[in-house]
Amino acid sequence: MTLQQLIGGHMRRHWRPYAASALMLSTIAVLTVWIPRQVGHVVDDLVAQRLTGWNLATQLGLLLLAGLCIYLLRVGWRLALYATAYELGRGLRQRLYDQMTRQGPAFFHAQRTGDLMALATNDIDAIEMAAGEALLAAFDGSLTFILVVSMMTLSVDARLGLAALAPFPFMAYAFWRISERVHKAWSDSLTRFSALNQQVQDSLAGVRTVRALGLVQRSRTQFAELARDAGEASYQAQRWEAMFEPAVGLSLSAATVIALGTGAWLVARSEITIGQLTAFTMYLAQLIWPMFAAGWVLSLLERGRAGWSRLEPVLNAPDGLKDVGEHDMPVQATVSWDHIDFHYPGMTAPALSGIDLHWPPGRTLGIVGPTGSGKSTLIKLLLRQYEPTHGRLRVGDLDAPQIRLAALRAAIAWVPQEPFLFSASIADNIALAKPDATREEIMAVAELAAVHADIAALPQGYDTLVGERGVTLSGGQRQRVAIARALLASAPLLLLDDALSAVDSGTETEILAHWRELRQKYPDRSLAVVSHRLSAVMEADEIVVLKQGRIVERGTHASLLALDGWYASQWRYQQLEASLDAA
Numbered sequence: 001m002t003l004q005q006l007i008g009g010h011m012r013r014h015w016r017p018y019a020a021s022a023l024m025l026s027t028i029a030v031l032t033v034w035i036p037r038q039v040g041h042v043v044d045d046l047v048a049q050r051l052t053g054w055n056l057a058t059q060l061g062l063l064l065l066a067g068l069c070i071y072l073l074r075v076g077w078r079l080a081l082y083a084t085a086y087e088l089g090r091g092l093r094q095r096l097y098d099q100m101t102r103q104g105p106a107f108f109h110a111q112r113t114g115d116l117m118a119l120a121t122n123d124i125d126a127i128e129m130a131a132g133e134a135l136l137a138a139f140d141g142s143l144t145f146i147l148v149v150s151m152m153t154l155s156v157d158a159r160l161g162l163a164a165l166a167p168f169p170f171m172a173y174a175f176w177r178i179s180e181r182v183h184k185a186w187s188d189s190l191t192r193f194s195a196l197n198q199q200v201q202d203s204l205a206g207v208r209t210v211r212a213l214g215l216v217q218r219s220r221t222q223f224a225e226l227a228r229d230a231g232e233a234s235y236q237a238q239r240w241e242a243m244f245e246p247a248v249g250l251s252l253s254a255a256t257v258i259a260l261g262t263g264a265w266l267v268a269r270s271e272i273t274i275g276q277l278t279a280f281t282m283y284l285a286q287l288i289w290p291m292f293a294a295g296w297v298l299s300l301l302e303r304g305r306a307g308w309s310r311l312e313p314v315l316n317a318p319d320g321l322k323d324v325g326e327h328d329m330p331v332q333a334t335v336s337w338d339h340i341d342f343h344y345p346g347m348t349a350p351a352l353s354g355i356d357l358h359w360p361p362g363r364t365l366g367i368v369g370p371t372g373s374g375k376s377t378l379i380k381l382l383l384r385q386y387e388p389t390h391g392r393l394r395v396g397d398l399d400a401p402q403i404r405l406a407a408l409r410a411a412i413a414w415v416p417q418e419p420f421l422f423s424a425s426i427a428d429n430i431a432l433a434k435p436d437a438t439r440e441e442i443m444a445v446a447e448l449a450a451v452h453a454d455i456a457a458l459p460q461g462y463d464t465l466v467g468e469r470g471v472t473l474s475g476g477q478r479q480r481v482a483i484a485r486a487l488l489a490s491a492p493l494l495l496l497d498d499a500l501s502a503v504d505s506g507t508e509t510e511i512l513a514h515w516r517e518l519r520q521k522y523p524d525r526s527l528a529v530v531s532h533r534l535s536a537v538m539e540a541d542e543i544v545v546l547k548q549g550r551i552v553e554r555g556t557h558a559s560l561l562a563l564d565g566w567y568a569s570q571w572r573y574q575q576l577e578a579s580l581d582a583a
């Protein structure tokens with residue numbers, strides 16, 4: 001879809017404000033061309049001494065009224081047109097947001113956060129201006145041009161009109177050449193602004209790392225370079241835009257010289273009156289606006305086209321995952337990874353191979369293995385962040401894609417290793433999946449996640465703000481707040497993806513003991529624990545050991561110790577480490 005089609009579709013849907021603006025602009029244009037004609041008559045009548053007293057006052061009053069109407073109508077069209085242009089911007093921002101919420105990690109892998117932020121701000125602003133100011137100026141400019149030129153040629157003198165218009169084809173050619181450069185320059189400017197945005201985002205997210213590693217100077221230099229590039233690109237675009245002005249100025253000056261020369265000759269031959277020549281020169285001055293409007297419209301359209309050419313591919317990126325399922329999540333169903341192989345997009349080595357695993361309801365599954373062995377990938381497939389390359393993920397009798405994505409995800413409470421806390425109170429962060437939860441419910445899950453005492457010790461307790469503008473919680477506290485959040489969701493499947501890594505082993509034992517108590521109350525709730533620390537999975541009903549994407553050992557804690565493989569040696573190592581720590 002081109003920018004023209006996008007704006008055309010928007011205009012069809014919102015034709016009323018556009019029609020109202022067009023009507024107001026047409027009235028303004030008619031009044032604008034009426035004024036010089038009227039002034040011409042007044043001048044001729046004054047020269048002939050036909051205009052005196054009341055008549056003169058009435059004529060001047062009419063001119064004043066026309067000026068007032070023009071002023072009010074200008075306010076009117078602005079309000080009508082800008083409101084509908086903002087509506088287009090709002091719709092595009094909503095589409096972009098929806099697109100982002102539909103996409104999986106592969107999409108975000110391919111897009112930079114800074115780019116997405118620039119699209120939502122700068123690029124959509126440019127499109128908004130193309131649908132608002134540009135359309136208005138195009139309509140107003142063309143109408144004024146047609147009316148003014150008609151008046152010049154029809155009501156004054158056709159020969160004079162044609163002579164004065166002679167320089168304009170040269171101006172049109174110059175405009176065409178300049179607008180090509182403007183488009184290129186704006187594309188470049190928007191892209192560089194994105195890069196600058198990305199640098200700001202990276203620097204803010206990693207500000208502590210940058211400081212700790214003494215990289216502040218390097219980061220400043222990088223920022224300065226990108227800011228300079230963005231500034232220069234923007235300046236370059238403005239420079240090309242500025243070229244419209246000399247083109248207009250030169251053409252109008254040439255037109256004025258021609259008009260005055262030809263006009264004086266026609267007056268001398270008494271073929272036109274002085275009043276007509278006065279009106280003609282006023283008309284010529286009125287051509288300034290359509291000429292500038294043409295340059296302005298071209299540059300706004302080029303800016304909009306540059307923004308749209310960056311936004312469109314993102315809006316039309318295919319959905320990472322097809323949400324075509326029609327079934328609800330089966331109740332008390334076994335989750336099965338059925339002969340699953342998986343490659344990350346663009347990677348040659350498989351992240352998972354030949355995975356066969358069943359996770360019955362109410363059971364605890366432990367997933368362990370060396371780093372990079374595929375533990376989190378197993379969980380990501382269950383969350384349907386990615387689809388298996390081969391094999392099927394099944395829930396009860398259904399393939400996972402047959403289940404509505406929202407239903408599947410609502411049935412899963414997932415706690416990643418580095419959970420995200422929003423800039424809100426701790427209570428709101430815990431109640432994310434259940435905003436109407438009572439304070440008692442929130443406190444109960446915080447107790448289960450062994451974080452209640454930590455929260456109670458904070459200045460405003462559960463109302464303490466966390467996140468960007470609030471208190472910074474430790475890694476272990478964040479993990480436990482996230483576990484409380486997951487427990488409050490009361491989902492049948494709880495996934496702890498290395499979510500106890502920053503918690504000491506005593507607290508880990510406490511949380512797992514609480515889980516066991518909870519399971520007495522809700523025996524159908526299932527738990528999957530990914531962990532490097534084997535003590536977190538030792539009570540699981542089944543433990544699988546992954547190595548290079550394959551299950552190499554499986555069983556209970558006791559049977560795996562008896563197997564004397566990776567699990568047993570890792571267990572001995574971790575026990576020894578714990579006893580050394582305790583000593």
Ligand SMILES: Nc1ncnc2c1ncn2[C@@H]1O[C@H](COP(=O)(O)OP(=O)(O)OP(=O)(O)O)[C@@H](O)[C@H]1O
Nearest residue numbers: 344345347351369370371372373374375376377378
């Ligand atoms: N988004 C991705 N794109 C490409 N490769 C990836 C991606 N995420 C993970 N991998 C690769 O897939 C393999 C398995 O990663 P995964 O995160 O599942 O391992 P893990 O066992 O959870 O590791 P850890 O214990 O360190 O968290 C690794 O080799 C990793 O580099």
